[in-house]
Amino acid sequence: MENKSPEIIKSEKSNTGKVIEFSRKMSVLSQDPKVKEAGTAFIRTILNLGVSGADFIPGGPGEILDVIASIAKVVKRVPGEKPDPSKLSIDLTPDVPAWVPWLSQIPEVVTGGAFPSYLVPTLVQMWHDVPRIIEGCNQAKEILKEEQGDYLANKANIDNAIETFNPKK
Amino acid sequence: MNKKKALKILIEHSFLLSREIKEKLFLKIETMSEDQINTLGKFLAQEKSKAIESFDETQKQYEEIIAELTSFKK
Numbered sequence: 001m002e003n004k005s006p007e008i009i010k011s012e013k014s015n016t017g018k019v020i021e022f023s024r025k026m027s028v029l030s031q032d033p034k035v036k037e038a039g040t041a042f043i044r045t046i047l048n049l050g051v052s053g054a055d056f057i058p059g060g061p062g063e064i065l066d067v068i069a070s071i072a073k074v075v076k077r078v079p080g081e082k083p084d085p086s087k088l089s090i091d092l093t094p095d096v097p098a099w100v101p102w103l104s105q106i107p108e109v110v111t112g113g114a115f116p117s118y119l120v121p122t123l124v125q126m127w128h129d130v131p132r133i134i135e136g137c138n139q140a141k142e143i144l145k146e147e148q149g150d151y152l153a154n155k156a157n158i159d160n161a162i163e164t165f166n167p168k169k
Numbered sequence: 170m171n172k173k174k175a176l177k178i179l180i181e182h183s184f185l186l187s188r189e190i191k192e193k194l195f196l197k198i199e200t201m202s203e204d205q206i207n208t209l210g211k212f213l214a215q216e217k218s219k220a221i222e223s224f225d226e227t228q229k230q231y232e233e234i235i236a237e238l239t240s241f242k243k
Contacts, residue, residue, distance in 0.1 A: 031187055126241075134238050141231045147184045148224045151217075157178050158217065164175035165207070165214035 032143060037086040038136015041129035048092050048122040058113035066118040069093070070101040085128065093121040095128040172206050173198055179213035184220070 051069060054062030072090040083094035093101070104120035151158055180186065180194050198206070 130238050130241055134235055137231045137235045137238075141228060141235075143184065144224060144227055144231070147220060150182055150184075151221060151224075154178075154182060158182055160170045161175035161178040162214040162218055164170050164172055165179075165210040166218065 032139055033086070034139040035136045035143070038133045038139070040086055040088045041132040041136070043088060044092055045126055045129050045133070048118075048125055051092070052116055052119045052122045055116040055118040062116070062118065063113060066101075069118065069121075070105070073098050073101060085132070093125040096121045096124045100124060172203075172210060176206055176210045176213070179210060179217060183213055183217065185213070185216055 051062060051065045054060060055066050056062065069092055073093060073096075083089070083091055085094040101118070101121045104117040107115040108117040176198060177195065180191050180198075183191070186194070194209075201209075
């Protein structure tokens with residue numbers, strides 16, 4: 001059997017705690033539509049910034065991602081129907097009109113790929129997504145405040161119940 | 170405190186479970202085996218302990234994110 005030092009055991013327990021806490025937050029928060037939308041906006045922002053970052057390298061893989069994203073935008077769009085920004089889809093810039101990424105390709109062609117064209121739709125999308133993320137964070141704060149209030153109001157009972165399953169050594 | 174009562178309290182005050190799931194679990198508690206009660210109880214107890222420990226830190230993290238995003242928007 002593997003012998004583990006107290007430091008390793010302590011670190012493993014701490015990591016397990018972090019994973020549980022992260023899962024808890026995600027599960028709790030995803031039950032709230034505003035927080036769910038904020039989560040989607042956050043993931044979309046990370047992905048868009050990733051594509052934009054790659055697009056900074058002339059002739060690099062970012063060019064391909066940029067074109068794929070622009071094509072996906074046109075393919076996914078149903079004429080006359082506004083895409084739903086609360087759902088994560090292949091269209092990473094649902095609030096940006098389809099002509100914006102294509103128009104931003106012009107300076108890229110002129111500069112021989114030096115201009116990071118995908119940064120334009122990314123910034124326009126972020127302009128829409130940042131308020132969503134802020135609203136979601138505010139909502140998440142309210143949920144946590146509510147949980148804290150519930151705990152303080154029922155502290156003795158909750159502490160006893162925790163102690164029943166996780167007795168302090 | 171007996172384990173069934175403790176589990177009921179943890180379910181009632183869990184912010185992890187939806188109302189529908191809580192109702193289903195309340196109905197099942199009486200027929201749960203001791204192992205099932207222990208497993209669910211330990212998980213909910215650990216989850217609640219972690220939440221209690223990190224209330225202030227989590228609030229602070231959200232405030233920091235909001236402050237950063239607000240300055241970006243300006």
